[in-house]
Amino acid sequence: YIDADVGITGANFLIAETGSTVIVTNEGNGDLTQSLPPVHIVVASIEKIVPTLEDAATLLRVLARSATGQEMSVYTTFSTGPKRGEDMDGPAAFHVILLDNGRSELLDSRKRDILRCIRCGACMNHCPVYTAVGGHSYGTTYMGPMGAVLSPQFEGLGTAKSLPFASSFCGRCEAVCPMRIPLPDLMREWREDAFRTRMTTRRERWALCGWGWVARRPRLYRVAADLSVRILSRLGRGRGALGYLPFGGGWTRARDFPAPEATSFMAAWRAQQDRQQKGRGDV
The missing domain is CATH 3.40.50.10420 (NagB/RpiA/CoA transferase-like)
Incomplete structure (x- = not known):
């Protein structure tokens, strides 16, 4: 100095x-x-x-x-x-x-709310995706939910297309944001822009259509989820993690994928409910 x-x-x-x-x-x-x-x-x-x-x-x-x-x-x-x-x-x-670097363009768009961001990092600290994958996996200066909104504007949607999709839309980022920025809505708009301009690949669109078809059929969804959990759990047995995951190379190139437990959430929930019912019956 x-x-x-x-x-x-x-x-x-x-x-x-x-x-x-x-x-x-x-x-x-x-x-x-x-x-x-x-x-x-x-x-x-x-x-x-x-x-x-x-x-x-x-x-x-x-x-x-x-x-x-x-x-x-x-x-x-x-x-x-x-x-x-x-x-x-x-x-x-x-x-x-x-x-400026593209910020003035946001003033005339529905995404202008992101300009209120003060870079406190609260959205990152509460984001389940960010806490699971870490900052380096975003590959940009800005990470987490706010980065998923800012980076496509600065670097182009074609370069940062995957970032708005890196969200579960749980809403925790918006709930803790001190500037009340509607981050899930802004990420959804970037997703819509990517779909409207056909930046998503055909495989991605078919995968989403297939998931939507299964998700609308609860019984089939539970069977598929239970089967997937059992297979992934068996593959990760011993290490507790998967070094390679089909269709998940973007994750496993940088880190292992945690192997799930041997039962699905729905199965665990049913088992808990059965135990509670049994406990009430014993009383």
């Missing part, structure tokens, strides 16, 4: 009222980066702009609570231009670069 000629940081918020930038960290590296080098360059996207200091203060409390459960982060630093003559430290030059 001492020998660097330029320090480059991002910003959690940009305050229009004062021209200040705000970075939020728990390590302090951001402070060193922006205060020790003679030049400080801030690179931030346009949706980080907030009108006033009061708006920034409200969002800072929301950000820390939703991200790490803190009242405030350890370091919350405001920078307003280069150092003045009486200042002991700080950069001699201060530059702010506003990044």
